[in-house]
Amino acid sequence: MKKRTAKSPLSKLLTLALFCLLAMGACKSKKRVTEAAPEPAPVEQPAPAPAAPAQPSAEEVAVSRLEGYFSSIANASNVQSANATIQEALGLFSNQNTPVLIVIHEENGMKDYDEPTDIQKYLNYLKDTQKxxxxISDVRVDGSGRVTELELRRRR
Structure with missing residues (x-):
């Protein structure tokens, strides 16, 4: 038969007290370690200087100017003002025979174009239809900033 050893309540209490003391001591030491390392003061950095506005590319300039010319020609009140605007617009192109390609369908990166035309004919078409x-979906310019090719798409 087994003999039971009776542990005194005092030894149980001492064991429990020792365990609690060790646990609290460990918590305090961790707290001291985290408190011991003070956070570095935030370094104030000067505010960055405002960025200079980015210069638009030659293509972006050409697109914005051409969209304005196209709208002016289509909405011209008379033929003379439309013709004057056409002459101004032609100054943006490398020559009067600059190709204008109109995309009528695109699938899987393959584009189908309407019959190719040139800028002179397209500008006169705008004048005649008034629409x-x-x-402009793509524009190519040469080194001097003149348009060498223009690709258009139908508005939806």
Missing amino acids: NLNF
């Missing part, structure tokens, strides 16, 4: 149904 600007296309927008």
Whole structure:
């Protein structure tokens, strides 16, 4: 038969007290370690200087100017003002025979174009129909900033 050893309540109490003392001591030491390392003071950095406005590329300039010309030609009140605007717009192109391609369908990166035309004919078409149904989707410019090719798409 087994003999039971009776532990005195005092030894149980001492064991429990020792365990609690060790646990509290460990918590305090962790707290001291975290408190011991003070946080560095935030370093104030000077506010960054406002960025200079980015210069638009030659393509962006050409697109914005051409969209304005196309709208002016289509909405001209008379033929003379439309012709004057056409002559101004032609100054943006490398020559009067600059190709204008109108995308009529695109699938899987393959584009189908309407019959190719040139800028002179397209500007006169705008004047005659008085409707600007296309927008510029791609423009190519040469080194001097003149448009060498124009790709248009139908507005939806």
